[in-house]
Amino acid sequence: MFxxxxxxxxxAISIAGLFGGCAGAAAPGAPDTDTLTVFAAASLxxxxxxxxxxxxxxxxTVNVAAHFAGSQTLRTQLEQGASADVxxxxxxxxxxxxxxxxxxxxxxVYFVANRITVVAPAHSDAVQSLSDLAKADxxxxxxxxEVPAGAYTRRSLELMAADAEFPPGFAAAVLANVVTNxxxxxxxxxxxxxxxxxxxxxxETDAAAPQHAGRLRAIAVPLHLTEAAQYPIATxxxxxxxxxxxxxxxxxxSDDGLAILRKHGFAPPANIACPCGSMTPDxxxxxxxxxxxxx
Amino acid sequence: xxxxxxxxxxxGPTLGLLxxxxxxxxxxxxxxxxxxxxxxxxxxxxxxxxxxxxxxxxVLQALRLSLITSAxxxxxxxLIGTPFALLLARRNSPALRIIxxxxxxxxxxxxxxxxxxxxxxxxxxxxxGPALSSAGISLPFTTGAxxxxxxxxAAPFYVRAARIGFAGVDVSYEDVSQTLGVSPWATFRRxxxxxxxxxxxxxxxxxWARAISEFGATxxxxxxxxxxxxxxxxxIMTALESSLGAALALSVLLLAMSALALALLSAALGxxxxxxx
Numbered sequence: 156m157f158x159x160x161x162x163x164x165x166x167a168i169s170i171a172g173l174f175g176g177c178a179g180a181a182a183p184g185a186p187d188t189d190t191l192t193v194f195a196a197a198s199l200x201x202x203x204x205x206x207x208x209x210x211x212x213x214x215x216t217v218n219v220a221a222h223f224a225g226s227q228t229l230r231t232q233l234e235q236g237a238s239a240d241v242x243x244x245x246x247x248x249x250x251x252x253x254x255x256x257x258x259x260x261x262x263x264v265y266f267v268a269n270r271i272t273v274v275a276p277a278h279s280d281a282v283q284s285l286s287d288l289a290k291a292d293x294x295x296x297x298x299x300x301e302v303p304a305g306a307y308t309r310r311s312l313e314l315m316a317a318d319a320e321f322p323p324g325f326a327a328a329v330l331a332n333v334v335t336n337x338x339x340x341x342x343x344x345x346x347x348x349x350x351x352x353x354x355x356x357x358x359e360t361d362a363a364a365p366q367h368a369g370r371l372r373a374i375a376v377p378l379h380l381t382e383a384a385q386y387p388i389a390t391x392x393x394x395x396x397x398x399x400x401x402x403x404x405x406x407x408x409s410d411d412g413l414a415i416l417r418k419h420g421f422a423p424p425a426n427i428a429c430p431c432g433s434m435t436p437d438x439x440x441x442x443x444x445x446x447x448x449x450x
Numbered sequence: 451x452x453x454x455x456x457x458x459x460x461x462g463p464t465l466g467l468l469x470x471x472x473x474x475x476x477x478x479x480x481x482x483x484x485x486x487x488x489x490x491x492x493x494x495x496x497x498x499x500x501x502x503x504x505x506x507x508x509v510l511q512a513l514r515l516s517l518i519t520s521a522x523x524x525x526x527x528x529l530i531g532t533p534f535a536l537l538l539a540r541r542n543s544p545a546l547r548i549i550x551x552x553x554x555x556x557x558x559x560x561x562x563x564x565x566x567x568x569x570x571x572x573x574x575x576x577x578x579g580p581a582l583s584s585a586g587i588s589l590p591f592t593t594g595a596x597x598x599x600x601x602x603x604a605a606p607f608y609v610r611a612a613r614i615g616f617a618g619v620d621v622s623y624e625d626v627s628q629t630l631g632v633s634p635w636a637t638f639r640r641x642x643x644x645x646x647x648x649x650x651x652x653x654x655x656x657x658w659a660r661a662i663s664e665f666g667a668t669x670x671x672x673x674x675x676x677x678x679x680x681x682x683x684x685x686i687m688t689a690l691e692s693s694l695g696a697a698l699a700l701s702v703l704l705l706a707m708s709a710l711a712l713a714l715l716s717a718a719l720g721x722x723x724x725x726x727x
Contacts, residue, residue: 227691294591299674301691334591335673336680338687346673350575351590 191399192238193221194229196245196303196386197339198269198358201365202419203243209415210406217399225339227301233258233391240400243388243407245269245303245340247429250387260397263389265424266407267416269358271307271381273374274347274367281353285374286321288354289328296335296346296355304340307384308356314380347371358384360420385424490705494698503699511677512685512700519593519681520661523600527608527657532650535612536642540621550613557606564602565670572598572671595672596679600661608650608657615649616642648719655715659708 195203200223207219222229226244233242233253242259243266244250250263275282281293288295298305316326337343340357347355348370362373388407390400406412413423465472494500503509538550556564570576572589582589589595619642627637643650665683672679674688682704689697 225691231691294588296673299688299691301688333675334678335675336688337674338669338691342669349569349573351569351573 188216188218189396189399190218190220191240191396191403193219193241193243193403194233194237194239195221195223195241195243196226196229197223197341198245198304198360199223199243199386200341202360202416202421205419206407206412206415209411210403213406214399214402217396219403225298225302227303228338238393238395239391240394240396241388241390241403243386245384245386246306247385247387248306249303250389250429253391254389258392260390260392260394261401261404263387263429264404264408264427265385265429266388266404266427267386267413267421268424269360269384269386269421270376270378271304271311271356271384272359272362272376273354274344274357274362274371275354275374276347276350276352277370277372279350279353282374285315285376286325288332289322289325290332293332293354294334294352295329295332296337296343296352297333298340298343298356299336299338302337302339303384304343304356304358305336307382311356311376311381314382318380344371363420383425386421387429487705490698490701494702497695497698499693499695500699500702503693503695503697504703506696506699508676508685508689508696509699509703512680512682513703515593515596515677515680516662516682519596519600520658522597523604523661524654524658526597526601527605528654531605531609532612535609536616536638538609538613539616553609554606556603557610559603561603561664561666562670565599565667568595568599568602568667568671590671591673591675591679593672593678596668596681599667599671600664603664603667604657604661607660608653611649611653611656612646615646615653618649619645651715651718655711659711662704662707 193203193207203221203223207221211217211219222239226246226249229242230244230249230252233239234256242250242253253259254263273282273285273288282288287293297308300306300309312326312329315321334352335346337346340361343355344357344361344364344367346352347357348367354374359373361367362371388404390397390404394400407416408427538546538553569590571578572582572595573579574583574588574590589598623641623645624637627641628634632640663683664681665687668679668681669684674680674684676685680688682700686697686700686704689700
């Protein structure tokens with residue numbers, strides 16, 4: 156008899172826990188903290204972990220739960236009804252659809268800038284320069300076209316194709332050497348770091364990441380051959396913690412926040428204003444001159 | 451009508467209070483499993499570009515690659531797995547018992563772990579990497595890597611079922627057959643295989659279903675390149691983030707293929723269950 160009541164009690168508690176957990180009202184073990192859910196680009200993982208710690212230190216009642224994935228994955232999840240408080244993708248293309256769908260609570264602003272670079276495994280000499288990328292039998296990993304890093308990579312290749320320094324057909328030859336289209340830029344860095352490919356296109360922040368120290372050799376892409384990767388940030392309309400969300404965005408834009416982001420290799424954005432016009436196909440192909448860091 | 455379903459098999463002891471509980475559990479189970487599948491079909495029907503998605507190049511290339519790689523995987527699994535399962539079922543040595551315990555490991559191993567393990571073994575800087583590259587072989591990011599990943603995760607389903615099937619065949623039948631002068635090979639082909647057939651078929655279907663749905667090990671070890679390593683699950687993952695139409699088309703296609711495999715299996719098992727004339 157006792158056993159039966161005991162089991163029922165356990166079942167009731169488990170079910171309550173299951174549904175309570177879905178609501179995300181409280182952090183486990185800390186009944187008086189609010190959980191702030193941040194969806195951020197995979198390339199922000201290390202810097203946002205530190206940013207969140209610093210934010211929590213300033214706001215002891217807030218527990219930041221940050222989720223990192225390819226920005227396009229997070230955008231799809233938010234479109235399909237995932238609930239979060241702050242969204243920080245790696246490009247405007249992943250933010251614009253949310254704004255157009257009325258899912259944002261405020262106007263997004265750019266808060267950091269990054270840049271695409273080429274990396275090769277430290278102990279491999281197959282790729283020494285950018286022109287080596289087009290050599291036969293070179294294996295290259297890039298991010299898929301849907302991933303912001305993949306879009307920046309393709310944009311950079313277009314700029315190389317138009318540049319007199321590179322032979323005709325250079326971009327096509329590089330793309331023909333691509334052996335995998337990864338679903339996040341972290342996948343690219345990891346495959347180069349493991350030495351499974353000869354080179355990959357990642358962000359400068361990935362090339363400098365401590366977990367790849369001693370494993371990656373960066374091959375710089377000249378400034379005029381890359382487009383500044385500017386990251387927008389915004390609070391979401393469905394935020395469970397709108398006040399904390401606004402404070403988190405404010406913190407990311409503050410001098411303290413920027414200092415943390417700079418430490419991880421990010422640069423301040425050229426301009427914090429995001430493009431205001433609606434997302435049109437033109438936006439994705441032609442960079443707005445005012446937003447180019449190098450001008 | 452539901453009440454009749456419930457009574458049809460009422461030949462055993464009365465279920466008592468368990469009967470309503472069983473009914474409630476059945477409803478919950480069917481709804482839980484059925485609802486997402488119905489939702490997928492409904493959503494796919496509403497989606498603009500669903501039919502166009504079905505015949506789009508992304509879908510066709512992924513379908514072709516999935517069918518070819520899973521077919522090659524299954525041929526290899528049967529060729530290697532059948533004699534291996536027979537040995538496991540018929541011989542009993544300490545070494546074999548240890549091997550037997552490890553056979554099912556890939557079934558419980560997270561596929562991503564399988565992918566990492568394969569990279570560590572066959573990758574360029576893996577254990578066999580230097581030997582393979584000196585032989586001019588490079589496995590990661592090739593269609594061959596897709597096949598290897600599928601074999602790794604799917605083979606245990608076949609070996610396990612085949613071993614159980616072979617163990618269920620009475621050895622005395624085989625003895626009699628061989629006493630009557632039938633060669634061991636002919637005995638195996640004409641007696642053992644037909645008797646173990648339902649198990650072999652079930653194992654092969656499960657292994658094929660596992661191979662065709664393989665994702666984690668493939669994306670780790672074989673990468674994601676359209677036409678070369680992008681199988682249907684990888685294409686669904688990629689398409690979900692750009693064109694929902696293509697993702698839904700692929701999902702429905704994969705669902706239909708799995709359902710067809712299941713239907714063919716039960717039809718074949720139904721025929722196998724009937725006593726041979």
